[in-house]
Amino acid sequence: MNKIFERALYPYRRSADQDAAAPVRHPVIVVGAGPVGLAAAIDLAQRDVPVVVLDDNDKVSSGSRAICFAKRTLEILDRLGCGDTAVETGVTWNLGKVFFDERQVFDFNLLPEDGHKRPAFINLQQYYLEQFMVERAHELTAAGKPLELRGRNRVIGVTPHADHVALDIETPDGRYALEADWLIACDGAGSPVRSMMGLDFTGKVFEDNFLIADVKMQADFPTERWFWFDPPFNRGQSALLHKQPDDVWRIDLQLGRDIDREREKQPERVIARIREMLGDDVAFELDWVSIYTFQCRRMERFRHGRVVFAGDAAHQVSPFGARGANSGLQDTDNLCWKLAAVLSGSAPESLIDSYDTERVQAADENILNSTRSTEFITPKSEISRIFRDAVLDLAEAHPFARPLVNSGRLSVPCAYDGGPLNGADAPGLPARTRPGAPAADAPLGNGWLMDALDGGFQLLGIDADIPQGVAHDDVAVSTLQLSAADNPALRKRYLGEAERAIYLIRPDQHVAARWRSHDAQAVGAAIDHALGK
Amino acid sequence: MTRLETAPNIAGPDDFYAELLAAHEELSRAESDALNARLVLLLANHVGDRKILSAALDAARKATPQRR
Numbered sequence: 001m002n003k004i005f006e007r008a009l010y011p012y013r014r015s016a017d018q019d020a021a022a023p024v025r026h027p028v029i030v031v032g033a034g035p036v037g038l039a040a041a042i043d044l045a046q047r048d049v050p051v052v053v054l055d056d057n058d059k060v061s062s063g064s065r066a067i068c069f070a071k072r073t074l075e076i077l078d079r080l081g082c083g084d085t086a087v088e089t090g091v092t093w094n095l096g097k098v099f100f101d102e103r104q105v106f107d108f109n110l111l112p113e114d115g116h117k118r119p120a121f122i123n124l125q126q127y128y129l130e131q132f133m134v135e136r137a138h139e140l141t142a143a144g145k146p147l148e149l150r151g152r153n154r155v156i157g158v159t160p161h162a163d164h165v166a167l168d169i170e171t172p173d174g175r176y177a178l179e180a181d182w183l184i185a186c187d188g189a190g191s192p193v194r195s196m197m198g199l200d201f202t203g204k205v206f207e208d209n210f211l212i213a214d215v216k217m218q219a220d221f222p223t224e225r226w227f228w229f230d231p232p233f234n235r236g237q238s239a240l241l242h243k244q245p246d247d248v249w250r251i252d253l254q255l256g257r258d259i260d261r262e263r264e265k266q267p268e269r270v271i272a273r274i275r276e277m278l279g280d281d282v283a284f285e286l287d288w289v290s291i292y293t294f295q296c297r298r299m300e301r302f303r304h305g306r307v308v309f310a311g312d313a314a315h316q317v318s319p320f321g322a323r324g325a326n327s328g329l330q331d332t333d334n335l336c337w338k339l340a341a342v343l344s345g346s347a348p349e350s351l352i353d354s355y356d357t358e359r360v361q362a363a364d365e366n367i368l369n370s371t372r373s374t375e376f377i378t379p380k381s382e383i384s385r386i387f388r389d390a391v392l393d394l395a396e397a398h399p400f401a402r403p404l405v406n407s408g409r410l411s412v413p414c415a416y417d418g419g420p421l422n423g424a425d426a427p428g429l430p431a432r433t434r435p436g437a438p439a440a441d442a443p444l445g446n447g448w449l450m451d452a453l454d455g456g457f458q459l460l461g462i463d464a465d466i467p468q469g470v471a472h473d474d475v476a477v478s479t480l481q482l483s484a485a486d487n488p489a490l491r492k493r494y495l496g497e498a499e500r501a502i503y504l505i506r507p508d509q510h511v512a513a514r515w516r517s518h519d520a521q522a523v524g525a526a527i528d529h530a531l532g533k
Numbered sequence: 534m535t536r537l538e539t540a541p542n543i544a545g546p547d548d549f550y551a552e553l554l555a556a557h558e559e560l561s562r563a564e565s566d567a568l569n570a571r572l573v574l575l576l577a578n579h580v581g582d583r584k585i586l587s588a589a590l591d592a593a594r595k596a597t598p599q600r601r
Binding site: 383386398401404 | 566567570571573574575578
């Protein structure tokens with residue numbers, strides 16, 4: 001096992017708050033220092049919003065857990081200052097292969113076009129990502145940013161009030177109390193904050209068991225996602241093989257319903273299964289084993305007054321499609337600029353309701369996709385299996401059947417169609433960059449468009465004149481003058497057949513509004529609208 | 534085609550029906566089910582139009598008396 005599990009990365013230290021006569025009030029407290037909570041903390045600190053993170057642990061999570069991080073997540077990590085480390089350490093992949101029985105049925109490329117800084121996916125053990133994010137958090141703290149990580153601080157009481165939240169916290173030195181203007185609960189699928197508040201978490205529970213094994217081996221399988229339906233080594237079930245850094249491979253084997261979990265977890269039994277899959281001549285050792293079942297469910301609302309839920313605490317999906325951690329990072333990406341705007345007074349508190357609307361929409365999209373993948377991978381009726389096998393039988397010879405094969409619809413960001421913050425749209429511009437959609441990357445000189453988006457409101461003039469630097473009330477709006485001449489990717493993604501366009505980009509890099517020519521008044525109205533005014 | 538064609542549209546209906554049954558001859562029940570499923574998928578792709586496919590599903594559902 002990797003030693004990183006053993007090291008206290010943010011060991012308990014007594015805080016002055018513990019000796020205060022009355023509970024100290026903080027603008028934002030984040031509960032949970034997993035990837036989602038850390039992303040929230042880094043994002044807020046970068047925006048100079050003071051943030052305290054409380055976690056009952058002081059180490060990274062043990063076992064590889066989430067391993068697939070999608071392009072959009074990497075773009076978010078770039079903005080948070082951890083993208084390069086993640087991509088350099090991670091294993092980059094774009095290709096997937098699907099097998100049925102003993103045959104390869106087809107392969108697919110998740111990013112079939114050029115002109116993006118980041119690949120479709122990297123595989124990276126969750127503990128690496130958490131380590132890089134903790135290091136980034138420490139770096140921000142050292143640079144004077146208002147970020148504090150408090151290890152072994154377990155939240156044992158949550159009392160919501162109209163304008164703040166009161167917390168009771170247990171530490172190795174005993175209990176103390178804190179208050180927060182806003183509380184972000186990123187405390188995972190079993191969210192203690194959610195339980196303490198007595199909130200619902202409903203949805204569909206699936207009965208199939210899956211065995212995850214991380215295996216260390218020197219093997220020359222290509223860096224691709226391999227998925228098997230009904231393979232000879234796991235009859236009637238599915239299997240997945242995926243490469244991680246350090247010669248670690250993720251093997252995911254469907255075991256079916258009604259199994260003896262303890263027996264299936266025994267190393268001899270797991271090793272025998274894996275030997276059957278890999279063949280007798282591949283030497284490997286077991287790194288981590290876990291058996292899981294899963295749920296597809298979400299909270300009815302993600303905002304409850306001054307308590308906001310994000311990541312697995314708010315919603316859970318099946319692992320097919322890598323929509324768990326990826327959607328969690330998109331939650332805080334959506335939330336943090338809004339909280340910063342509300343706390344600075346440039347937006348009304350009701351802006352936080354748009355977090356609820358937009359991220360519930362995204363969660364529903366993820367749950368729908370993940371539920372459909374689950375039905376295809378683990379058909380729940382005889383006829384469902386008959387159609388599934390028919391699709392797979394046809395897919396090898398007939399291209400039409402390939403889009404029906406569903407081994408996981410891999411995480412793509414939600415376009416907030418019909419979203420409450422979307423402003424004007426101009427006819428004739430490409431659909432992929434419509435208001436609500438995430439900005440699409442494109443090369444820009446020696447760099448990339450996504451890197452030129454600065455985390456605030458930004459006005460892009462593409463072959464259209466815009467003024468330099470726009471101020472709207474107290475909101476700073478930076479401007480970026482671009483040309484699509486000699487930039488076919490930018491043209492295709494932002495202009496289509498049009499000669500020029502103006503885009504207003506939100507701080508989370510989603511498109512707020514777009515026009516065919518500049519109109520200062522229209523831009524001001526769109527900024528107001530995007531701030532929930 | 535803008536709506537589901539339910540008027541006779543197959544030239545030589547008896548020949549087609551015989552061909553359909555012949556394709557199932559000597560198949561087990563499981564093999565027949567699989568063949569039918571592949572056939573449905575091939576024909577559905579040929580039609581393509583989502584509205585027509587929905588109308589066909591609806592017509593098929595309503596064709597048995599107890600579901601009407």
